[in-house]
Amino acid sequence: MRAYFVCFFAPLLCTCVRALRKGGKEERRTGSPWRPMLLLPFFLFTLTPFLTAQNSVELIEALDDADTDGERYGILYDLTGELLESTRKEDRDLALTFSKQLITTAKRLGDNQLIGPAAYTLALAYRNVRDERNTDKFMAEAVDYGMKAGAADLIMLAVAERNRLATKNRNYREAAAISQRALDYFTQNGDDRSLSALRAQLEREQAALQRRKREVERETRDLANEVNRLETEKDKLSGSNQQLQGTNRQLAQENQVRNKQLAESADELEARNLELTQTQEEKAAIERRVLETKKEIQSLSREALEQKAIANDAREQLMEAELVKQAAELKAERQTTQLYAALGAGAALLLLALTFFSRFRVKQRSAKKLALANDQLEDARQQSDDLLKNILPVHIAEELKNTGKAKARRFAEATVLFCDFVNFTKTAERLGAEALVQELDVCFKAFDKIMDRYDGVEKIKTIGDAYMAASGLSDRKSLPNDITRAALDMQRFLQEERTKREQLGLPFFTARIGLHTGPVVAGVVGDRKFAYDIWGDTVNVASRIEGKSEPGQVNISESTYHLIKYKFRCTYRGKVEAKNKGLIDMYFVDEELVGVT
Numbered sequence: 001m002r003a004y005f006v007c008f009f010a011p012l013l014c015t016c017v018r019a020l021r022k023g024g025k026e027e028r029r030t031g032s033p034w035r036p037m038l039l040l041p042f043f044l045f046t047l048t049p050f051l052t053a054q055n056s057v058e059l060i061e062a063l064d065d066a067d068t069d070g071e072r073y074g075i076l077y078d079l080t081g082e083l084l085e086s087t088r089k090e091d092r093d094l095a096l097t098f099s100k101q102l103i104t105t106a107k108r109l110g111d112n113q114l115i116g117p118a119a120y121t122l123a124l125a126y127r128n129v130r131d132e133r134n135t136d137k138f139m140a141e142a143v144d145y146g147m148k149a150g151a152a153d154l155i156m157l158a159v160a161e162r163n164r165l166a167t168k169n170r171n172y173r174e175a176a177a178i179s180q181r182a183l184d185y186f187t188q189n190g191d192d193r194s195l196s197a198l199r200a201q202l203e204r205e206q207a208a209l210q211r212r213k214r215e216v217e218r219e220t221r222d223l224a225n226e227v228n229r230l231e232t233e234k235d236k237l238s239g240s241n242q243q244l245q246g247t248n249r250q251l252a253q254e255n256q257v258r259n260k261q262l263a264e265s266a267d268e269l270e271a272r273n274l275e276l277t278q279t280q281e282e283k284a285a286i287e288r289r290v291l292e293t294k295k296e297i298q299s300l301s302r303e304a305l306e307q308k309a310i311a312n313d314a315r316e317q318l319m320e321a322e323l324v325k326q327a328a329e330l331k332a333e334r335q336t337t338q339l340y341a342a343l344g345a346g347a348a349l350l351l352l353a354l355t356f357f358s359r360f361r362v363k364q365r366s367a368k369k370l371a372l373a374n375d376q377l378e379d380a381r382q383q384s385d386d387l388l389k390n391i392l393p394v395h396i397a398e399e400l401k402n403t404g405k406a407k408a409r410r411f412a413e414a415t416v417l418f419c420d421f422v423n424f425t426k427t428a429e430r431l432g433a434e435a436l437v438q439e440l441d442v443c444f445k446a447f448d449k450i451m452d453r454y455d456g457v458e459k460i461k462t463i464g465d466a467y468m469a470a471s472g473l474s475d476r477k478s479l480p481n482d483i484t485r486a487a488l489d490m491q492r493f494l495q496e497e498r499t500k501r502e503q504l505g506l507p508f509f510t511a512r513i514g515l516h517t518g519p520v521v522a523g524v525v526g527d528r529k530f531a532y533d534i535w536g537d538t539v540n541v542a543s544r545i546e547g548k549s550e551p552g553q554v555n556i557s558e559s560t561y562h563l564i565k566y567k568f569r570c571t572y573r574g575k576v577e578a579k580n581k582g583l584i585d586m587y588f589v590d591e592e593l594v595g596v597t
Helices: 004-032 037-054 056-062 069-084 089-109 112-128 132-149 152-168 173-190 191-297 301-389 395-404 422-433 433-452 481-503 537-549 558-564
Strands: 411-422 458-462 466-471 512-523 532-533 554-557 567-576 582-590
Touching: 056 069, 069 089, 069 112, 069 411, 089 112, 112 132, 112 152, 132 152, 132 173, 132 512, 152 173, 191 301, 395 567, 411 422, 411 537, 422 433, 433 458, 433 466, 433 481, 458 481, 458 532, 466 481, 481 512, 481 554, 481 558, 512 537, 512 558, 537 554, 537 567, 554 558, 558 567, 558 582
Parallel strands: 512 554
Antiparallel strands: 411 466, 411 512, 458 466, 512 532, 554 582, 567 582
16 A cells, blocks of 8 residues: 555645645745645545545554655645544544644745644644644744635634634634634735625624623622722721720729729728727617616606606706717718718819820820821831842832742743943043043933833843843733834934934943843842842853844844744844854844734
């Protein structure tokens, strides 16, 4: 079977590949509506009876015997198609491996009409292993090559899959942008069928985006109302708590006064009970005397009784007068005691009122002093926070405030910027020390303002006449577009300064700027004078890229170029020798492409 494939289908595959290339060139030369991709279904249809009879093992064996890239492409295409339909995990892993070989083979052939289906196949393999990032990446590559080859069906399939992923991740703006790009392409190329389908899909995505926007606005309003309600309840609870504390203090004071009054009343009652007991004892003694007298009267004679009676009457009158006198004295003592008690209570109340008033005035003065101290403390804390945020990135400053330290972190895709002045030593000799420092201060302050205009771009440090900055030092993934704009702004500022100083006949600065993207480690070093810095080979390569730049130019590495090439027009410089790094592909950034979204 392998010999049959080699003898029959290999020449047919080569013929189809040559026809595809020739048809593509003919279409570009004459503008004919003929599409070379029409041969690809014919080629696949011709291979179908043979490949249906082969299993995966036979196809892999046939792949080992393939002599040309055209043969390998045909076998790999059908092998990956068969493996993608399988439900076994081993077959999905094999499909991913052979799909990578398929796109590599297609790129060696250099035919856009073969690279597009290969990229689409690799994206499907990544989708089977649930790798959404690479699925979207190679679907985008399939769209690019499909547009170059004019493959409308391939474009529609890849765009639909990218829209599905974006919608799944609730990224409706990206989904709309993907559809809009395809719509623009079909509008320019006049494909009415695909254009209608894309317009309908774009309308659905825009409607979904509007629904999501309304949902977000509604959720934001609900959250704001809830926050306001909670703040109101918090204020009410705070006021009620303060009122309750004041009531508790007032009740405690009233209880102390009442307890004191009760204690005084108990003492007075005890004294009265003692007096009453003494009076009752005296009355009982008198009654005993009366009884004894009656007994004596009965035993005496009439005369003695009369004499005794006269004496007893006199004695009783004396005793009654004594009792009246004692009652008057007791009443006078009670009135005096009550008067003294009333005077004491009034004095106590006056003293208590004076004490409360004094404490109230002391509390007022203490509250004013405390409020003033709190305001001063808050001002000092705000100044400290502002100074810390000016020295360190915001998230690092917050981490230092909360935990007292900042852990070193690794960032897989950071972009490092180096700027160095050309002929700095000679210019310094012409300017003098004070003028040199003043001019450096003007340039570095302007650079700082440029960095502040772009979120995600952090100034790292200055080293003599060199200026260092970086982007991508956060958890949010971002492209190095802003730091590239900052580099162009720095060169524009230096060019404007040069024009001004040339008119005045003064020396001026020109600078080289270099950018490189790669992994770095960032953190804070030192215990007292904090210094935020980054380390790694990416920093060294960025320094070498800057050293190979030219005055007035922004020089970037290949890794940075692949991330910004859709936003900026760049000029390829070729492979440039860098110290201790070998040959590196370098590019000059010319300008930002206007209108690119």
